[in-house]
Amino acid sequence: MSGGTAVVRVVVADDEEMVRTALRAILDAEEGIEVVGEAATGAEAVSVVRALRPDVVLMDVRMPEIDGIRATEQILATLEDPPRIVVVTTFENDAYVYDALHAGAAGFLLKRSAAEELVQAVRLVACGDSLLYPAAVRTLAGRHTRxxxxxxxxxxxxxxxxxxxxxxxxxxxxxxxxxxxxxxxxxxxxxxxxxxxxxxxxxxxxxxxxxxxxxxxxxxx
The missing domain is CATH 1.10.10.10 (Winged helix-like DNA-binding domain superfamily/Winged helix DNA-binding domain)
Known part of the structure; x- marks a missing residue:
């Protein structure tokens, strides 16, 4: 994690303020996790992540300016030690999810997930693991495999x-x-x-x- 500290630093990127506020409240209530920044667009997410260098990014897929997929690509391509990116989505079988995973996201999380699942996901990817839902990935892969x-x-x-x-x-x-x-x-x-x-x-x-x-x-x- 950044700076050798035990605290997991998180950036939340979502175009809905209510969602950002809810995610921040859940994560900031946890010991060892701190939300250090927010972004309302894909372009802003790239800028905020470059400036703050968090450990984990919660990235909405559908955002203005550039979507979460392009933002993920730009972050991973331009930072030498990029954060782990978790895509936050409404539908697990959304084609955008597969594109985000293909772009390098560490996994995805459903917006309807329970608070403890969110916290566990952040801790999991911060430790270098991936957040996979085998059934959903299998379904998505089946649609894209040639x-x-x-x-x-x-x-x-x-x-x-x-x-x-x-x-x-x-x-x-x-x-x-x-x-x-x-x-x-x-x-x-x-x-x-x-x-x-x-x-x-x-x-x-x-x-x-x-x-x-x-x-x-x-x-x-």
Whole structure:
């Protein structure tokens, strides 16, 4: 996290003031989390994030000027150590969600989520994990996967154990859960995940799972 502090610094980007106020109230009430800035447009979100360098951004998808997808792309492309971005959306199967995940968002959260789910999501991504809803990602991937596309070279470079780990990642398991399932140590599971990210060229677990679907390595449904 930024500056070596234990406090997770958050920016909330949403064009509805009521939503921003509600998210701020929930997060600021939690120990170890601080909302350091807000943005009402995509362009403002990019500017605020560049200025404040938060650990986590809660990004609405549909905003004026530029949408949350473009804002996500710009933030990740221009900052050397970018924050983790969680897309906040109304509909889990919105095509915008898939585009945001593809752009590099660490995951997504539904606006109807309970307060404790919001807090857990912020803490989870701040620690470097991803926020995946396997069923929703599977459905979204099924709409975007082009089955006729040849499998990329990285698929053949995966070891058998890495292939197992990637399938478990797609099922939404954390590193600790993967370690338990495969009867290996947490450090070993983390090493396998790192190798998968390197081979797929993915920024994080979410993009690795998207790549697994798009390559045909995992078949939706």
């Amino acid at each position: 089955q006729e596309t040849p499998a990329p070279a990285w698929v053949s470079r995966l070891t058998g154990r890495e292939a197992d780990v990637l399938r478990l990642m797609a099922a939404g398991l954390t590193n600790a859960e993967i370690a338990g399932r495969l009867a290996v140590g947490p450090a070993t599971a983390k090493t396998h995940v790192a190798a998968i990210l390197a081979k797929t060229g993915a920024r994080d677990r979410t993009q690795a799972v998207i790549a697994a679907y798009e390559s045909g390595f995992i078949t939706p449904g």
